[in-house]
Amino acid sequence: MQFYLVAAGLSAMLSVMLGAFAAHGLKARLTETMLATFQTGVQYQFYHSLGLILIVLLYRQQPSGLMMWSGTLMLAGMVLFSGSLYGLALTRLSWLGPITPLGGMCFVFAWLLLVIAVIKNG
Template identity: 50%
Template sequence: MNARLCLIVASMSGAIAVMIGAFTAHALKDILTSKLMAVMQTGVQYQFYHSLALLLVGLLLQQRSTALLKLSAMSFFAGIVLFCGSLYLLAFSGVHWLGIVTPVGGLAFIVGWLMLVWNFITMDKR
């Protein structure tokens, strides 16, 4: 993932998080149970956090493109799709087996952060 694509994806992800959050708060407040509302809120929160992380990585990629930063960006994107996406689908559909995908997305988030750490640790060595 190059810097431009990373910044575009991060910006779109942030916009989508706002839309999903607003839709959930206004259109679904009387439809979803409080438990499913909490699931949606968790998805929106994590999407916001990792949209900002992806934005940071995109800005870093503009300065210096490294394999670790690219892997971090791809991991954050995968986490948004898998973690947040599975929570949204679970809340909208009520299909609880989708919850087995959520930890895979969480692992992708962790990998993204660790690749970012590793990038900073090895930065002076390059």
């Protein structure tokens, strides 16, 4: 679980840096729509970084394989969802668009597994 905690901290830090980069460095270079797309990636990355920290804290209280899978899916979701939005905004490569929902599904299943693990462990 230490890996997930380090990954969550680095991801949260990166989302702050990317948000600042978007606000100051990309504002004049991207269309309003692409800037909003980039910011959505930042927002979801930050929220799910906090979610991953929550998973680690809960795991320490009630270890569960389901929580391990939840953490893995949370990380995969950040890479696929936010990463595809960053790539789409910066490069406008349309083939990145279909990757975003895969990341979204990783988020959904990560949260679902977390709920199931908590219910199972009472």
